[in-house]
Amino acid sequence: MGEIIHPFLLYAGIAVGGIGVAASLPRRRVSPQLLGGLLGAIGLGMVLLGFTLRAADRTPDQMPSIYFYVFALIALGAGLRVITNRRPVYAALYFILTILASAGMYILLSATFMAFALIIVYAGAILITYLFVIMLATQAPSEEETDSLTPYDAEAREPFFAAATGFALLAVLSTMVVSGVRGLPRDGIATPPANELASLPRRVERALRAAGTIEPEEQLVIGSSGLALVDAQARTARVGIPADGSFTSIRDVGLPEDLAVRNVESLAFDFLNRHPGTIEIAGVILLMAMLGAVVLSRRQVELDEELKRQQARPLGSEEMA
Amino acid sequence: MTGLTPVILASTGSPAATHQGAWWMALIPFLPLLSCVLCGLVACVRPIRSTKLPAWITVVSLGVSFALMLATYGQQREGWASGASVTTAWEWIHLSWGHEPGQTLIANFGFYMDGLSGLWMLFVTGLGTLIALYASEYMAHDKGLGYCRFFAAFSLFVFSMACLVMGDNLILLYLGWEGVGLCSYLLIGYFYKKPSAVAAAKKAFIMNRIGDLGLALGVMLTFFHFGTVQYAELFPLVQPHIDSLKAGRVEDIPLLVQAIPVLLMIGAFGKSAQLPLYVWLPDAMEGPTPVSALIHAATMVTAGVYLIARTMPLFLVSEWALPVVAWVGALTALLAATIGMAQFDIKRIMAYSTVSQLGYMFAGLAFLSSTGAAFHVFTHAFFKATLFLCCGAVMHGFAGQLDLRRLSGVMFMRGWLIVGVAMLVGCLNLSGFPFTAGFFSKDMILAEAFVTPGYQLLGWILILTAGLTAYYTFRVFFRVFVGPRLFEPGDEVHADDDHGHADHAHDGHAPAGDGHSAEPPTPQPHDADHSFHPHPPGWAINTVLALLAVLSLAAAGAYFIEQDRHGWVGSMVHDSTAAQVSIGEGEHAVHAAAFRHDLTHEEHAHATLLGMNPHDVMYFVSAIVGVIGILIAAALHGPKGIGGLMIGSRTEAARSRADELLPRLGPIPRWAQHKWFVDEFYEFLIRRPLYVASCIFHLIDALLVDGLVNLFGWLPRRMGKSARRAQSGVLHQYAGQMAGGLVIVLFIVLLLTA
Amino acid sequence: MSELVLLAQSGFPAPMGGLTLAHYLFVSAAMFVLGVIGFLTRRNLIIMFLCTEMMFQAAGLALIAFSRFWLNQTGQTFVIFVITIAAAEAALALALVVLLFRKRESLSADEWSEMSG
Incomplete structure (x- = not known):
């Protein structure tokens, strides 16, 4: 544990953060939200700094990325506001902020496609639904009532118990993160990088032509397995001049430096090659959810008997006629 | 008679030798039974219920029984000198669980007629007829269902008594023995609305049960030792013991055999109201007087005498x-x-x-x-x-x-x-x-x-x-x-x-409200x-x-x-x-x-x-x-x-x-008037301790047994009561429990793996 | 010292700007815990569901971090799943909330504590 963070720093930071969160939860009389937020930021910041200090010890030449801290601060601070704000609308808006900060961290983690997908789906779709529902499900404030706070929003329930439980959970989780779990095999998790460029012959060809490495009549040699003969490790590709179904004057050329599989491409390959069933299942889940939502929120239309008879009579009279 | 158990016939001239009796001898017990059934049927028919019909049915059937008994006497008196006559109505009990002697229990509905049973049956049926006639007038004030009930029980009594006396085995005797006990109970408690009559009936029944236990054990022991309960087979088997007694070799008689009469004797004491068990008989006078005359004076109480006389060979061999x-x-x-x-x-x-x-x-x-x-x-x-x-x-x-x-x-x-x-x-x-x-x-x-x-x-x-x-x-x-x-x-x-005084009619002599007091009455x-x-x-x-x-x-x-x-x-x-x-x-x-x-x-x-x-x-x-x-x-x-x-x-x-x-005699007359306080003594010696013991057992039952059972009910209920608060339906509590549980589980995982 | 810790010490494959997996996991855990606390303390059903969304978000962040750490895309694939589930859950949960609000004119979770079928 000591190699990653000093234990005292970890647990002290978690404790301070817990006190801060507990303090900033809404109360009826006084809730020192600003003080609580500061305490929480200090606590969690202590832990993150602790991580950074030890990481800097090992790799002194690398400057820490300032973006991570900004995003983390925004995400956690907005998260704190989500759970402490008395007004549901503001809570939802702060959650959007959390989402945006998370998307930033996704980008830091080179998951660009997922970052934008997150923004589109979460911030764009789900949270808008939330906002609609919040507005639907709120009583309109009466004339004399300027403050439309509902009593159940004004007061947190057992804040200290909840904060204690939550930060105990955080302490346990952090301990697991920093001390590790015995017996997790490394090779069982790591998978060899897929040779995805071999599945993208047109793109490799275009890059090679743009770099002027190959002649206009030359093409990538397609192997018997239907894939281009691209060696991702050695960064070479086999090219030749096609003639009567075979290639002549075959040679290996080096790939350009900037030729790499993009995030969305590799995600798509992973998604479709290695988890082809998941997309079907996800589709079915979404369909079911849609059906469920429709059934649940449908308003019962109650036609009384009189109305039914009135509507039935003209049909009957038409038949008579 | 099957071939499984060889019938051991005694030597010629022995009283145990039997010969076939006339078939109509079986009518002697069954006519009263028929009368009992008819009395019951009369009770079901409303128009004739309140006539004297049950009495006449009983008198006639008992009279015919008596006539048949006389005929039996006349026909068979000479034959009894050479042995009893047996008429088997049907095979009643026939159990066999092996081929050895003593592994077959035979008890027929057979009637054994010799001098002793003849004597008894003559006065049972004869007196029964006369007393039924007497009762027809005596009970007349109670015409209706009670009258039918009385004569039905009366007839059933004569049937039971006939089974007791005429049965050719100890089990049929036992059936009759219990039957007369039942009829005695029914007739003592005839005025069942009267608490003293009910108490007397119960007393008689329970006292008799004590004796009947002895009789039942005696019969079982008889079968256990001799392998038979039929008189015709039993008494020849006793003969060797009597012979050894005559020869002075008392030590040859097994103790088990000597125990049989002691047990039979207890039964006799109960039925015939002898010393430890006599207290029921005076109280039995709560019944109608004809019942007292027939059952509790003339016939039933002599059943004990009959039993001992009948099994006299067994009694002889006991010290x-x-x-x-x-x-x-x-x-x-x-x-x-x-x-x-x-x-x-x-x-x-x-x-x-x-x-x-x-x-x-x-x-x-x-x-x-x-x-x-x-x-x-x-x-x-x-x-x-x-x-x-x-x-x-x-x-x-x-x-x-x-x-x-x-x-x-x-x-x-x-x-x-x-x-x-x-x-x-x-x-x-x-x-x-x-x-x-x-x-x-x-x-x-x-x-x-x-x-x-x-x-x-x-x-x-x-x-x-x-x-x-x-x-x-x-x-x-x-x-x-x-x-x-x-x-x-x-x-x-x-x-x-x-x-x-028709409006003032009572069932029997109701408890004294005005006249009967312990004080000598003031003469009027x-x-x-x-x-x-x-x-x-x-x-x-x-x-x-x-x-x-x-x-x-x-x-x-x-x-x-x-x-x-x-x-x-x-x-x-x-x-x-x-x-x-x-x-x-x-x-x-x-x-x-x-x-x-x-x-x-x-x-x-x-x-x-x-x-x-x-x-x-x-x-x-x-x-x-x-x-x-x-x-x-x-x-x-x-x-x-x-x-x-x-x-x-x-x-x-x-x-x-x-x-x-x-x-001048001091307290003795008073003690005698109070029956020497025997009832009180029994009350003190038996009923009190039993009552106290039953209270103790009740306490044990209520506290220990019920307590244990209740504990098994109470424990889950208590547990459920305390666990019920967890199922409050409050979403936050569930979530809190989940979060707390997650912390605990992760902590355990951490402890186990770190 | 487990393999995982050794890996974490070695840091992310470059360029990670001196950050370790532990940074991201800690932020993820903190976000998750904030969700838990919010779920436990707030009485408004909608906010409680928002908190569950925050917990989903924390899980997604951890998955993305792992994906980057192992240099494969499986984590990101799983995040797609997480988002799908979150969307489905949001649709159903909000439909339920609307239904409940129509019945009681209140969003308080305490209103629905009588456990009636």
Whole structure:
């Protein structure tokens, strides 16, 4: 544990953060939200700094990325506001902020496609639904009532118990993160990088032509397995001049430096090659959810008997006629 | 009869040898059963329910049974000398679980007729018929469902008694034994709305259960040891033991065999109201009087005597059984007589006299005089039935009045002469007045007491008891039937009374609300009781009483028939399984010598009473004792002079010269009046501890057993109650529990893996 | 010392700007815990559902971090799943909330504590 963070720093930071969160939860009389937020930021910041200090010890030449801290601060601070704000609308808006900060961290983690997908789906779709529902499900404030706070929003329930439980959970989780779990095999998790460029012959060809490495009549040699003969490790590709179904004057050329599989491409390959069933299942889940939502929120239309008879009579009279 | 168990037939001439009886012998028990069913059917038909039909059905069926019995007697009397006749109605129980002897239980619905059962059946059916006739009038005020119930139970009783007496095996005897117990219960509790009657019925039933347990165990032990319960097979198997007894080899008799009669004896004590178990019989007088006469005086209570007489061979081979029977019998006779002296309820006095006379019979059996016991049973049946029916007639006529202090001069009232004379005959018999039947039968037992070695003391006790019996019998007679004609009616007026009391009808003699108190009653001149006149008995009661009185006297004649075989009864008993022992002095000697080795032969060979032959001198001794008893009664309770027979003052009727003597006797009369506190003693000795024990067990049951059971219910409920708060339906609590649980689980994982 | 810790010490494959997996995992855990606390303390059903969304978000962040750490795309594929589930859950949960609000005119979770079927 000591190699990653000093234990005292970890647990002290978690404790301070817990006190801060507990303090900033809404109360009826006084809730020192600003003080609580500061305490929480200090606590969690202590832990993150602790991580950074030890990481800097090992790799002194690398400057820490300032973006991570900004995003983390925004995400956690907005998260704190989500759970402490008395007004549901503001809570939802702060959650959007959390989402945006998370998307930033996704980008830091080179998951660009997922970052934008997150923004589109979460911030764009789900949270808008939330906002609609919040507005639907709120009583309109009466004339004399300027403050439309509902009593159940004004007061947190057992804040200290909840904060204690939550930060105990955080302490346990952090301990697991920093001390590790015995017996997790490394090779069982790591998978060899897929040779995805071999599945993208047109793109490799275009890059090679743009770099002027190959002649206009030359093409990538397609192997018997239907894939281009691209060696991702050695960064070479086999090219030749096609003639009567075979290639002549075959040679290996080096790939350009900037030729790499993009995030969305590799995600798509992973998604479709290695988890082809998941997309079907996800589709079915979404369909079911849609059906469920429709059934649940449908308003019962109650036609009384009189109305039914009135509507039935003209049909009957038409038949008579 | 199957081939599985070889029928062991005794040598020719032995009483155990049997021959086929006539088929219609089986009708004797089944006609009363038919009558019982018919009475039940009559009760179901509304129009004829409230007629006297059940009574006539019963009388006719019992009469036909009696006629059949007479026919059986006439046809088979000669045959009984060579062995019993057996009629098997059907195969009843036939269980076999192996091929060895003793692994097959056969008990047929077979009827075994020899001298002993013949004697018993003759007076059971004969007296049954007469008493049913009597009851037809006596119970008339209760016509309807009760009347049907009475006669149905009455018929069922005769059927059960016939099974008991005529059964050819011990299991059929047991069936009859329980049957008569049931009928006794039903009839004692006939007035079931009366708490005392219900209590008496329960008491009788429970007391009998104690005895019946002994009988049941005895029967089981008999089967266990001998492998059969049929008389025809059983008694030949006992014969080797008797032979070894005669040869003086007592040690050859297994202890198990000696235990059988002890168990049977307990059953006999229960049914025949002997010493430890007698207390039910006086209370049984709560039943209607005909029932008291038939069941609790004449027939059922003699079942114990019958049992011992029937299984006499088994009793002979036991060292303890007969001495115990002798002592119990003699002491019961004395105790019951002393209690009888101090009672005021005439029916109760008769009940105690019954207990006392049964004691005589048991003593007679123990003195190896089955003849004496059977003869006394026979004569007692007639005169005790007479006495009871006379008491019943008085009770019937005086609206349930039974207190001898409130009745006087009944015999001289209009229409009561027959009752009075019958009562006199009964009393003379009971007190053993010379040349009455009771005199001869009692003498036979008393004489045997002095003949049998070692029983002289019991003989003197029984002679004393005879004097006491004479006293208390005539105390009743002098106070109730002679003297000034005065009466005080009871608290019960019959529905058929023609004095406008129809609306005041009671079921039986209801508990005393006004008249019966422990204090001596204040005498009231009878003209003060303007609305009540005693109604004398009708033709049925009078006929029956006259007939019974004549029969009571005529029973003495049985003594003079076949004098060489100890009279007619003696000859009957001789032709039965009880025969081996009712022979004479030689048998006494052998039996006594076998068990009492200290006696020399001279002592029992020359048993004497006052230096003379006991059989001869006993006539004079018992006659003198009886007359002395009567004279004392006359002196203490009798009217003054001849004129006093009919006239006198009310005070004299209520009080007697005996009252002046009472203070000098100290507390003894009071104790005797309270029955020597035996009931209280039993209450204290048995009921109290049982009650306390049951309370303790109830506590244990309630606290421990129920507590344990309740604990098993309470524990999950308690747990559920405490766990229920977790299921509050409050979403936040669930979430908090989940989060807390997650923390705990992760912490455990951390501890295990770090 | 486990393999995972060794890996974490070695840092992310460049360029990660001196950050380790632990940074991201800690931020993810903190976000998750904030969601938990919010779920436990707030009474408004909508906010409680928002908190569950925040927990989803924390899980997604951790998955993306792992994906980057192992240099494969499986983590990101799983995040697609997470988003799908979150969307489905949001649709159903909000439909339920609307239904409940129509019945009681209140969004308080305490209103629905009588456990009636």
